[in-house]
Amino acid sequence: MRTFPFIVAGAVLTAGLLGAAPASAATTRSFNMQTVAWASKDNPAQKRVVAEFGEVYGFVPDTIVVNRGDHVVLHIRNLEGGGDDGHTLTIPGYGINQSLPPLSTETVSFTADKAGVFPFHCEFHKPWMSGELVVLPAR
Numbered sequence: 405m406r407t408f409p410f411i412v413a414g415a416v417l418t419a420g421l422l423g424a425a426p427a428s429a430a431t432t433r434s435f436n437m438q439t440v441a442w443a444s445k446d447n448p449a450q451k452r453v454v455a456e457f458g459e460v461y462g463f464v465p466d467t468i469v470v471n472r473g474d475h476v477v478l479h480i481r482n483l484e485g486g487g488d489d490g491h492t493l494t495i496p497g498y499g500i501n502q503s504l505p506p507l508s509t510e511t512v513s514f515t516a517d518k519a520g521v522f523p524f525h526c527e528f529h530k531p532w533m534s535g536e537l538v539v540l541p542a543r
């Protein structure tokens with residue numbers, strides 16, 4: 405069978421071309437995030453916790469993992485309804501500082517063009533209301 409070497413050569417050439425191909429178009433990665441009140445003065449059952457630690461809020465999820473080059477879209481809900489329960493999503497490494505008014509959903513979008521670990525927090529409830537954006541290096 406004389407065609408066998410050509411088939412193998414074609415497969416190797418094709419694999420080589422695929423491996424050397426430029427990265428595909430940017431992938432959009434969309435996440436739904438919410439604020440959570442781990443301990444709030446609005447919850448009478450947490451009175452002792454608030455007396456000991458103050459109010460404690462968080463983000464769920466608190467870790468966002470994307471690939472460098474991804475277009476990242478974060479939909480963030482602030483579930484707190486009290487008048488003084490605003491939050492922010494602040495990612496200094498990406499120059500993001502989004503206000504999150506009570507009972508609102510805000511959208512933040514950006515291109516993850518820098519690889520690394522980028523801490524984020526709420527300006528009003530740091531350091532405990534925090535998390536990390538992890539941007540993996542390009543493959």
Ligand SMILES: [Cu+2]
Pocket residue numbers: 461490491492526527528529533
């Ligand atoms: Cu906050």
